[in-house]
Amino acid sequence: MPEGSGGGRGDASVDKAREDFLSEAQELVDGLSRDLLLLDQQARGGAGDPELVNDVFRAIHTLKGLAGLFGAVRMAAVSHELEELLDDLRLGRVELTVKVVDTLFAGVELYGLLLLSEKGQAPEPARAVEEFMAALATLTHRGSEGGEGPLPQYEIDSSILGVLTEYEEHRLRTNMKAGVSLFRIQVRLALTTIDTVLDDIKAAAKPHGEIITYLPSGTGADAEHIDLEILMASHSRLDVLQGVFRALDVTVEPVKRRASGEPAAIPAEPSPAPDADETGATPWPPEVSTPPEEALGPARSTGLTQPPVAEAPAPVAAPEARAALGAPNREQDVSLRSVSQTVRVDIRKLDNLMNVVGELAMVRASLGRMTERVRAEPQLRAWGSELHRLQRAFERHLTQMQNGILEVRMVPLGQVFEKLARVVRQISRENDKEVNLVITGAETEIDKLIVEELSDPLMHMIRNAIDHGVESREERILVGKPSAGTVALNAFQKGNHVLIEVEDDGRGMRPDLLIETAIRRGLLKRGETEELSTREIYNLVFLPGFTTKESASNLSGRGVGMDVVKTNIGKLGGVVDITSAVGIGTKITVTLPITLAIISVLGVEVEGRSFAVPLASVEEAITLDERLVRNFDGREALTQRGATLPICRLARLFGLEPLPVPEGQPQKPVKPCVVIASVGSRRLGFVVDRLVGQQDVVIKALGKSLKSVRGFAGATELGDQRVGLVIDVAALIDEVMSTEKERLGVAEGGLAR
């Protein structure tokens, strides 16, 4: 792997390559995490699927290669050590224990940190790397070479035995220990179709056992063909296998066992555990004259910093052919080619496409007007209907295109859920609680940008569920619940929204305790508690300052409380709600819009300026009757269906002066309306001059220089080239209400002292 060939920063193509490296590495790490979760389950069940261990090994190997190529020194070093561990695992030198899986998970975490630091978003986790390396060192190479005793009582040509890789040899032993029979499959393959036919053979073989190795036999092959000998371990009978492979034109024959008495019979005397044999130098196979392992054995058992031992330079007749066949050969499986069929696209490019679609929608509107005019002319009728037909087609395809782009932006929630599965595992272990995570609806799709922002809030909710919701094992048994708690993560689509529920079967939230805490933290006055509805009581946990660091465990207490969760979800246009039952559990529901790119808005006008209110937060719009406005201590409110509805005049809030009316134009009549908006349980009425109507718009983020301006979620084109600002309902409600709270806070503080 050429080191440091990624130098010369500042070059656009290098930056691009680096970006690709980072996202590919991220993808690999995500995949790693998935595989580990599976492996974790298998480790508990006793044995890991060798294919899976191999997948993990390959992923880390590729990561190592990538890291080396891009000069990510720490990452390469970590990968190198992990690779060693995985190599030991697949060769059976290290057993797949829960501790090993834990370490692997820690490795995934570490990769996350390293990638962040590569992106320049975090300092280099030098310490974490050191600690990890130390932890790894306790796992790898604990014993000496596993002297697995002489192989087989099978009649395998020494020419074959001699070229088996260490891994293949290990698999051979494992299979024979399990009493599985060996078969030799001979096949002649045309070089042109070798890949597909080989895949067919693999597929056919899979249900019946494991293919140990593919070897070119080198006899009788002409220029277009290659003869292969496949060594397969199978528990099926010969005739069954012959049936399986009949269509593939191969010959299958059993590999005969040697007469007993010849080299050690393994089933009778199981091979010792890997670290039992201290000498570790049993030469194998005894008959073969060039046992490369022997020479390499001692070297391998020395220090950790040793580079990975190259595969035995086996005397293979046709090395190229071997590599091409995909035999697990270390040198050749370093491939920087992406394996997946997918294309990674920068989301900004999709935004640009969406903008073009927006422009086209405007063209469509003008085209429509033009068409109508043409059709109104009697002498142009034929043209008119032709135009109309074209315009309809244009419209249809435009809609398809819009939907297509939106679809591309959508990704399954499973992406986040997988990460969360890891978190659950970690937290439950640290809390010494047994927690099962049940996921439904992982296939539910949502806008990519939303998914990116979701993992942190969801993680905090899950931490809370495990830390505070799920009871200890003893407590659960005492109340007659199963000792393992359950945290359910459910996702489903409901209209234009996606709902995500985080539900636990823990102790639930006690309203009286919540009120107590709120009072203790000075968020609530004793007298105020009477009027609170149950829902409002549960919602107390979302108040800033409700969760504090001291009360939270080392995991949930990273200084982030539920208020932050709520704010972050709110930024995505989402809403959080809680329901709970004492002794039964708590359910937090997050409601999110499916996409951030296109939203339905209600167009309004204030002092001649256009604004748009996201329809998702609009409950209804009513005509304003000034006579019904009540003034409470400088704050205006309406009484609506028996409840107080605070109102806020947008013109006043934004300090808008009336625009001068151009000469000769009649002033448009003002029909003041109240747009009632709500976020969660909070409602506020915005007073506007006029309602313009509902439309679907592409929302564009405001630039960095407008970051400090609160109250707007973005801007959008409202036809006629004018830009309308999209109101950030959550932020405005927060603003209007919190000034009120602050006032109360000051009053309270004054009283308390």
Next chain:
Amino acid sequence: MNTLARKKHDRAAVRRAADIGKRVEYVSFALAGETYAVPIARIAEILKPLPITPVPRAPRVIIGVMTVRGRLVTVIDLRRRLRLPEAPVDHRTRILITDAGDERIGLLVDEVQHVHRLAESEIEPRDVLGGDPEPYLAGIGRPEGAVLTLLDLRPILEQ
């Protein structure tokens, strides 16, 4: 033109051509009676004023937002930014479009004038006026027959 004069002219042309490599193109514009210039490489396009939507609560130097071919542009009043007296928009007003990171920014100027190719020798350093110059002042350009206040866009956009 006699032969001698033509030869002289040609030599001058050759010298200018040799100089071109070291020259930087600046676009000059008027603001409150003074002439300013920025490197033309930083300017993506020059537009006549489009409808601009004011953003309530925005910093004073930001006039508002507009869209250009589907992209949102934040428009800055360069007069306000440089603390010059304000003036109404007229038919000569132009908007210079530039990029600041991910954001597209429009700079409102009174009038766009010329493109100048300045050699290094025609640029005086920013401290020529002494004292502690504003960070956005890049220097003074002195092409033949003009004096240009050269601006560094980065500090202007970063505020």
